[in-house]
Amino acid sequence: MKLVLAAVLLTVLAFFGSRVSVIQLLLARIERIPGVRHLLLTGTEFVLVGLILGTHGIGVLDEPTLTGLAPGFGLGLAWIGLLFGIQWDVRRLPPATRAIIPAALGQAVLTGAFVAIGTHFLLRLYLGWDDESSLVGALSLGAAASGTAGIPKSVRAGSEGLQRLLRSIADVDGLVPILTFGLVCCLPLLHDGDTRFWIWFGCSIGLGLAVGLVVTVLGTYRLSEDDHLVILFGAVLLGGGAALQLSLSPLLVNAIAGFLVANVARPRTCSAIRRLLLEGDRAVYILFLLLAGALWNPGSNQTLGLALLYIGVRMFGKWLTAGWALRKWIPAAHVRRVGLGLISYDGLAVAIAINLQLLTQSPMADLVTTVVLVGVVINELLAPLLAAAALRGDVMSSRVEGSA
C-alpha cells in the first residue's frame, strides 16, 4: 500500500511540477530573487521536496519503497537516454553545431577529467577509500560534472549569437557524461563473477543497437500515433529493464538506440518519437529530482565540505577548459569568461547519481548523490549570476554570431 501511495504521490508531484506555471503562481514572491527564480524554473526545489519525503524526512519514500519503484527509475533513465540519442541526427546537424562539436566535447572531457582526478585523490587520501570505490566514485562525479545545461533564459546579457553558442555547447556535451558513465558501468568490479570490461561494453552497444533496430524496423510500417506510443514505451522499458538487469547504464543503452533511430529510421517515425519523448521530458526530470532528493543522505560536514570542494573544482575546470577549448577550436569567440556560462547542471548529473544508486547501494553511491545534489542546488542559485558575468565580456565577432 505504501508503495502505491508513494507512486501516486510522485505521479501527482511530477504532474504538477511539469506545469511550471502552477509553481510560479504559488511562489510568485520569492521567485523575483534572480538565483531563486532560475532554481524554480529548473524545478530544483523538488530535490528538497524529495528530501522531505525521504528516509531523512517524513519517511514516505523509505528504502523498501524506493526499491519497489525501481521500474520507474529504469523508465526515466531510459527516457532521458533515448531523448538524448534521438537528437543526434548526423545528416541534419546544422553546420554551426558541427563546428562547435570539438570545442564542446573538449571542454566536457577536460572538465570531467579534471574533476575525476581531483576527486580520486581526495577520496583516497582524505576519506581513505580503497582504489576500486574511489575510482568508481571519482569517475561518476567526473561524468556528472562534465555536462552542462543551456544558459538560463532569464539571463539577457551578451549577444544573441553567444547565447546560442553556449546553448549549442550544452546540447552537445551531454555525450561525455552518458558515455563516461556508461563505461563506468562496464567496469568488472560492478558485476558479479569473473567478467571483462569489453564483454559488458559489447553488451551495452549490442542492447542499444537491438532496441534501436526494433524501433527502426517497426517504424517502417505506416503507424498511427497510438502505435508510436506503444513502440516508444516498449522500447524504453525494454532497454531500461535489460540494462538494469545486467547492471549496465540505461542512459547509454538507450542513447545508442536513439542514435540509431535518428540516423536510420524513417523521418516520420523519428519525429513522432522525438515529439512524444519531449512531451514527457519535463515530468521525467521532476520525477528524478524528487527521487534523488529522497535518496539523498545529507551526511556529515565532511561530505558537505567535499561537495563544496567539488563545486569549486568543477567551476574552475569549466572556466579553464571551456575558455581554452573555445580559443582553440572557435578562435573568433574572444570571450575570456565564457566557461562561467556553462556552470548550470543538466538532468544527466541527477540521472547519473540515481543510476549509481540503483547499481550499488553503498556509502560511495550515497556520497556521489549528496555531492551531485549539493552541486545542483548551489549551481542553480549561482548559474544566472555567473552566466551574466560571462556574457558581459562578450566581444564576439560578427563571424561567430553569424555561424552560431
Place this chain on the structure above:
Amino acid sequence: MKRVFVGAILVALIVLLDRLPADDFPTAKATLIAGVILLGGHIAGHLLSRVGLPRITGYLGLGILLGPQSLAVIDNDTASLLGFLQELAVAFIALAAGAELRLEQLRERMRDILRLTLYMTTLVSLSVFGFFYFIGTDFLPVADGLGAAEKASIAVLLGILAVARSPSSAIAVIRECRARGQFPETVLGVTVALDVFSIVLFAIGLSVCQALVSSVTDLSFMVTVGGELVGGILAGVLLGAALAFYIGKAPGNVALLLLGTALVVTHVAHGMADYVRATHDLPVHLEPLLICVTAGFTVRNLSNRGDRFAEAIDAVSLPVFVLFFCLAGASLDLQSLQTTWAAALLYIVIRSGSLFGSCWLAARHDPDRSWYGISFLTQAGVSLGLALEVVRRFPEWGTAFATIAVAAISINQLIGPIAMKMALLRAGGSQTRS
C-alpha cells in the same frame, strides 16, 4: 515479415538475457518484461489484424504464450510485480467505457438497451440454471457427493455468472474497429448495464444460496451490495465533477492525470475496504470499475469537457490495452480445462445459445438482430471476481465451482472478441474503419 524479424530479435534478447550473469533484481526483470509485452503485443496484434482477427486476441494469445503455464517468461513473481498495471488498466478502461456512453444517443436507444438487458438477464440466467439444475449436474465433476441444496446453489450461481460481460473487451474491440453508429452504441450500453446487473443479481444469488445451504436467511450481503452500488455511483459522480473542473482549468497533460486518477481510485477503494473490514468488520468495497464508469459518464455527459476528456483517453488507451490484455492472457488458467472441459463446454454452449435466442427475441424489429448475440460472448474481470467470491463464501465446493467458471471464462475471453469484431464489421447499424 519485418514484424516477425522484430519478434525474433525479442526472443533472442530474452534468451540471451536469461543466460548472461544478471543481478537478482526482480523489478528490473519486470520492467524488461513490460517492454517485451508492449512490443510483442504490438506485433501480435498487427499480425492477427491482417487475417481479420481483433488485435486483443493477439494480446491475449501473447499473454498465454509468455505466461506461467507456457514459456514462463512472465513468471508468478513478475506477474505479481506487474499486477498494479492491471488494476490501473481496469480502472482506466472503465473511464474510457463511461466516456463512450453518450446520453443523447443512449436516450434514442434506451428502449432497445432496456429490452435487450431484460431479455438476456432473464433468459440466459434461467437457461443456464435450468440446464445445470435438471440435467447438467451429472456433467459437473464437483457435484459428486453434494446434497440437493449445494447442487441447486451451483446451478443458480452459474446461471447468474452467465449474465456478466466484459466492458473492457467490448471497448477495446469497438475502439480498434473505430466503430460508430446504432449497433456499437447499443452493444456497449447493454454490456455496461449487464455488468452492473450481474453484480446485483450475484449479491441476491449469494444470499439465496447461503439460505439454501445453511437454512439461515442472510440478507446482509444484499444490503451491503446495495450500499456499495449507491456509494460507487455517488463517488463516481463526484470524481467526474472534479475531473471536469480540473480539465476546464488546466487542459494540458490530461492523459497523465487520468492514468494517475485510475491508480488513485483503485487503491483508495481497496484501502478503504481494508480499513472498514479491519475497524468495523464489514465487507464493504466500493467497486473501482463502477466509480470510473460513472466518472467517465459524468465528464462526458454532464460537463462541456467531454471531447477533451475523450481525446486524452484516446491518446494513451492503446498501451493500456496491450498491457492489460497480455497480462490477462498470462493469468488465464487453461490447465483447469483438462479436468472440467465437458462442464465448461456445456456452459458455453447453453450460454451462447440462450444469448442468441434472447437477442433474437428482444431485437425482433432490428435488422441487425442476428449480430447482437455474438457481440456479448466475452467474459472477463467482473466474472472472475464473482467466481472468487463464491470460493470465499462456500469453501466446501467454491473452489471446484471457480475451476469450471474460470475455464469457461477463459474460452469466452478468447472467442468473444473475434465474434464481436465479426458482428461489428457485418452489422448494418455499424460504421467501422478497421
